[in-house]
Amino acid sequence: MPDDDLLVLAPYIRIGVQDRTLFLGFGSIRQAVLDRKLWHPLVRLADHFRHGRTRAEALSFLRVTCDVDESTAQASLLMLEHGHCLIPARAYDPGDRYSRHSLFYTLSGASPEHVQARLEASHVVLIGCGGIGNLVAVTLATAGVGALTLVDADRVETSNLTRQFLFTEADVGSLKCEVLAREIGRRNSECRVRSLPVLVEDRAGLRGLPESDLILLSADSSGLTRLVNSHSVAAGQPWMNACYVNDVAVWGPLVVPGLTGCWDCRTLAASAPEEDPELAALIADVNARYQAPSNGPVNMLASSLAALDALRHLGGFGVPASLNRRMGVWSHELMLDGQSAQRALSCPTCSHVTHES
Ligand SMILES: [Zn+2]
The missing domain is CATH 3.40.50.720 (NAD(P)-binding Rossmann-like Domain)
Structure with missing residues (x-):
């Protein structure tokens, strides 16, 4: 995705702590975050992506609003970008007939529009x-x-x-x-x-x-x-x-x-x-x-x-x-x-x- 695209947190991302480890996402995309200093920036960033943001806006939010150092901000964004955690804004329309399947295709690393068009054909x-x-x-x-x-x-x-x-x-x-x-x-x-x-x-x-x-x-x-x-x-x-x-x-x-x-x-x-x-x-x-x-x-x-x-x-x-x-x-x-x-x-x-x- 280009750098200036607006991104949101994928709706299938959940966060939880188990056995002193923070887990970002569940199922096959689960990422274990052992470094505790990443926990707060990561969760604040995940929440920030409830609306469409560019990568630059998200990093600025962590650096300026949350007073997070540059390397921690970059590491937090990188973790969110892994495992298909971020998707294009407006990619998910809950009213669309195939919206839940679209999330499944996104989770699998595919473009939902592309998959749906192929199925229809x-x-x-x-x-x-x-x-x-x-x-x-x-x-x-x-x-x-x-x-x-x-x-x-x-x-x-x-x-x-x-x-x-x-x-x-x-x-x-x-x-x-x-x-x-x-x-x-x-x-x-x-x-x-x-x-x-x-x-x-x-x-x-x-x-x-x-x-x-x-x-x-x-x-x-x-x-x-x-x-x-x-x-x-x-x-x-x-x-x-x-x-x-x-x-x-x-x-x-x-x-x-x-x-x-x-x-x-x-x-x-x-x-x-x-x-x-x-x-x-x-x-x-x-x-x-x-x-x-x-x-x-x-x-x-x-x-x-x-x-x-x-x-x-x-x-x-x-x-x-x-x-x-x-x-x-x-x-x-x-x-x-x-x-x-x-x-x-x-x-x-x-x-x-x-x-x-
Ligand atoms: Zn054969």
Whole structure:
């Protein structure tokens, strides 16, 4: 920011003393101030920035009004400038629809206007409108993603209501994608939502989907993952997976063709042994009877972390946690698990692909 810009203290800055240390800001931007002679100047300066001030005005305030020496004044201002404590005056408009998200983007070191414009220009295709699709769709739409295509041929069932929270008892029997589109329209009428009640199960089905900035796959069919991956890599289309593996909430990898690893770069999930057809057939029989123990909170974990990574990717703030990684939260043990999904030069699917920006 230029020196003559008017700055204010970011609204997310709080100050507190714990164990004889003053803490400026909390969360990941927390700064510990051990030097007690800085405490008073720092807090007075933070208070001074309740109105727009230039750096020169702030230093003059400390030097003249507070009778603080030059080096202490400079050190105090420097501390406030670290950790995104100061933001441009008028950058925060509490009445703006996206104002709290704007603070989050600022906290992450990004320009809120830039992030919001990118989100508004984005189109996401969601394959699967179940537990994860419900929450990802509404999170992206209310954050200002400009367009969503909701793909699902299923109808709402009573057993869905434990986790597919945008559906009600009155929606049982209705198409999921259409109910979800209706609910999104009630929450952000500026989001352009299209519902596609089709079953996507092969390459032809994938080719029938509109072009987008991101495909988010949250469908039950495990065979679809590799198909979506090869389709997306061939089309230069970013995609990511979000699911649960029993009690583990899983998201990623976020695949950006030509830039990151893809699903086929490494073995990310178990499969049938190709060298033993008899055993493979028996395993297929056992697995055909599998029913996932789907749970509301585990769906929320996977969908919230997947949606945050999707917003990071689309909006250009922070770094998606699932770039080159397939992440999991073990809900019972509260353990974070990460499988490497780094690019392999020998990958049969993506080794020839270069990134087009
Ligand atoms: Zn690959």
